[in-house]
Amino acid sequence: MLDSRHAASNLSKAFTATRLLLKGRPDYVIYKASPRLFQIALAMLGYAADERYSRMQKTFYEGLATLSPESVVGFFDAHEEFPYEDFLLRNAPRDGITTKLALDFGCGMGRMIKRMSPYFQRVDGVDIAKPNIEAAKKYTDSLPRRPLFYVNNGRDLSDIPSAAYQFVYSTIAMQHIPVHSIRMNLFREFHRILGEGQIAIQMVYSASSERARIRQKDFGDRFRNITFSEWEDDFYEAKSTNGANDVIITDRTVPKAISDIARLGFRDVEVAFSEPPHETIYDKWIYIYGRKRS
Numbered sequence: 154m155l156d157s158r159h160a161a162s163n164l165s166k167a168f169t170a171t172r173l174l175l176k177g178r179p180d181y182v183i184y185k186a187s188p189r190l191f192q193i194a195l196a197m198l199g200y201a202a203d204e205r206y207s208r209m210q211k212t213f214y215e216g217l218a219t220l221s222p223e224s225v226v227g228f229f230d231a232h233e234e235f236p237y238e239d240f241l242l243r244n245a246p247r248d249g250i251t252t253k254l255a256l257d258f259g260c261g262m263g264r265m266i267k268r269m270s271p272y273f274q275r276v277d278g279v280d281i282a283k284p285n286i287e288a289a290k291k292y293t294d295s296l297p298r299r300p301l302f303y304v305n306n307g308r309d310l311s312d313i314p315s316a317a318y319q320f321v322y323s324t325i326a327m328q329h330i331p332v333h334s335i336r337m338n339l340f341r342e343f344h345r346i347l348g349e350g351q352i353a354i355q356m357v358y359s360a361s362s363e364r365a366r367i368r369q370k371d372f373g374d375r376f377r378n379i380t381f382s383e384w385e386d387d388f389y390e391a392k393s394t395n396g397a398n399d400v401i402i403t404d405r406t407v408p409k410a411i412s413d414i415a416r417l418g419f420r421d422v423e424v425a426f427s428e429p430p431h432e433t434i435y436d437k438w439i440y441i442y443g444r445k446r447s
């Protein structure tokens with residue numbers, strides 16, 4: 154029985170690898186075969202630690218999105234049922250933002266662009282993975298105000314002009330970047346691309362790392378392969394992303410997160426919490442708000 158399950162799993166892996174090779178993604182096949190060797194190869198090619206991390210993320214997301222952009226989202230239906238608008242627009246009166254331009258960071262296949270579009274003049278999207286952006290173009294093609302899309306390198310938003318937006322938001326993306334220096338650079342970029350405006354960035358919260366570990370144990374096998382780091386860590390060596398190596402904000406690091414973001418020039422930086430939309434080892438979803446004033 155065990156042998157036949159093993160054989161079926163190997164067959165399915167071989168089938169997926171063949172599909173990816175046929176779709177021109179040998180990088181993903183190599184990465185999945187050995188994330189460690191993938192990183193060593195990048196180091197030998199002269200990539201710095203932050204570039205290696207972003208290359209891993211890009212390879213992961215482009216490979217997965219080539220297979221299925223919906224599967225990149227994970228718990229898709231739970232996220233669709235969750236009232237993200239209430240939290241993202243908490244500090245933005247809905248009748249006062251219809252003339253504003255918004256950017257969805259880590260937009261994936263455009264799920265939240267579709268939902269946030271009715272509130273803004275237009276919502277654009279940026280994502281590290283080109284196949285996600287291709288899926289997002291299709292998913293949002295019925296919107297009256299067609300979004301602009303950008304593919305970034307995972308570390309900056311260099312193709313986006315300064316002061317282009319009045320609102321930047323993100324759902325289930327920033328928690329997947331456990332490298333403090335990269336996250337700080339992205340927050341710095343959010344500040345640059347805002348004219349006068351605000352950010353609403355969702356991440357994950359646990360009272361403490363210890364508490365998340367206890368919950369992880371309580372779940373048994375279900376979330377066994379997850380590791381996570383804390384706000385100030387630079388986990389460049391993370392082998393995977395999209396939930397496998399998240400960053401959590403804890404009671405200890407909420408003040409540090411707020412002061413880091415305020416130091417970039419944001420005013421009125423504050424956080425709010427909600428229940429998570431689905432089963433998880435983390436206590437809450439946390440939302441980080443801040444304003445840029447001219």
Ligand SMILES: C[S@@+](CC[C@H](N)C(=O)[O-])C[C@H]1O[C@@H](n2cnc3c(N)ncnc32)[C@H](O)[C@@H]1O
Binds near residue numbers: 279306323326
């Ligand atoms: C779980 S999906 C969420 C997609 C979308 N925000 C949603 O709520 O449906 C995470 C997304 O973040 C993107 N992402 C992760 N790290 C990124 C980075 N460093 N720069 C840009 N996009 C990133 C991924 O490509 C992926 O589309």
